[in-house]
Amino acid sequence: MRLRGIRRSRNVEDRRRSGGARRGAGVGGIGLLVIVAVAYFAGVDVTPLLQNGGLQQESSEPRQLSAEEERAAEFTSQVLATTEDVWSQIFPAQVGRDYTPPALVLYSGVTQSPCGGASGATGPFYCPADRKAYLDTEFFTTMSRQLGASGDFAAAYVIAHEVAHHVQNELGILPEVNRARQAAGQTEANALTVRLELQADCLSGIWAKAVGGLMEPGDLEEALNAARMIGDDHLQKRAGKVPQPHTFTHGTSEQRSRWFATGFQTGDMRSCDTFSTNRL
Template sequence: MRLRGVRGSRNVEDRRGQRRRGGGIQIGGLGLVALLAIGYFTGIDVTPLLQQQGGGQVNAPQEISAEEQRAAEFSSRVLATTEDVWSKVFPQQVGQPYRPPVLVLYSGVTQSPCGGASGATGPFYCPADNKAYLDTQFFETLSRGLGARGDFAAAYVIAHEVAHHVQNELGILPRVNQMRQRVSREESNALTVRLELQADCLSGVWARAVQGLLEPGDLREALNAARMIGDDHLQRRAGRVPQPHTFTHGTSDQRERWFERGYSSGDMNRCDTFGARQL
């Protein structure tokens, strides 16, 4: 992905080097070890230490490696592309102004109103504070641990979490959460799958809008990432027989198909997973 010359976002909160704990509801993007579904956690009363960054430049705290700093700068620029895309697409297709989320960068662990965040939980979006949370070391896990290599695979992860914010702006997240509270666990999982696949589709809408920044092979990287983090693939990788009733993010085929649907159309209306008979 060609990001040289692309501005850095001002909506970055840098907590790297800080260690926190917490509890609440998370909207996950990748489905790692089944920890990235919407989950409920017990809150721990800890006052968060926030370090708000401005000006689009992510300054490295002490003891931050050069690799982590590159990941932070990359994340800031990718976030800026989502701001540019959705600030244009959202008003055009929804008729409302777009309010971008904040991206929280952290190392190790941190706190959010939606629960404690760590490298084990992976990236997630918290609707309680309109922030996406990302451990900058996760990109290494994505590439080496999950086999989703390439910078555009990493960009897709950020775009997916921003897509959850788009869902929140549309009022979809609170409606789905209310529905989940009234149904069985299996039905709740099925609703979450539709939520996650819609975010994949919206990520495809973003990818279509940044075609001018793509390099040969970038789209293939994103599709491979979607496939590597499908519920069925992750369960097989863990040595288990896939159990569809436990899925919370969708199969590899579904995730890839819905991303392609958003990419090929560029139309948010084509991302109606809740109205789709077949996923």
């Protein structure tokens, strides 16, 4: 992805210097408590893939960021800026009103939000209570080394996906789905969440189409591959389990990549209505 000369967003809150969790030899104690999904808007739970590595305990001691962490922050900030530019153009054109962008919180290991505590193991997530997306940039390494989803555009897709949840919140879709989930049984609630997540994938595809001038050869395949690698069926197989569709919360690999492609091909938010279709 060509980001040279792209501005950095001012809507980034960096908490990584204030401590976080130390990564150690195993997951235990506090680590076990914080490795949980964050309600219905949680990210990808990669806990089953954590074996010898993990989180041990929190540290409140300030620390210096590595050069790699600084580069990850710059990359994230620039990608976030592209989402701001894209949705600030699309909202007036397709929704008929202005777009208010979210803030993005960078953290290391463990953090707190109004939606609860989170760790890098749960993956990035969006909290509608404070209208912020949360990201441990170490997740990019997890994607590349453990999930087989490498490449800068794969990482950009993850950021765009969480921003897409904010778009859903702006449109009133998130609170509506949350109310429906609360009134439903677990299986039905999971099915609603799948539709929510697939819509976010489609909206991410719309973002990708809009930033097409920044894309390099292979970028589209990186995003599609990332969508496949974090499909529920694939993650459950990687964890040594037989896929259980009634437990899915994000959609299958095929569904996630196809809905992303739908948004990329059309650029039209109307094509992302996953709640009215009979074919997910």
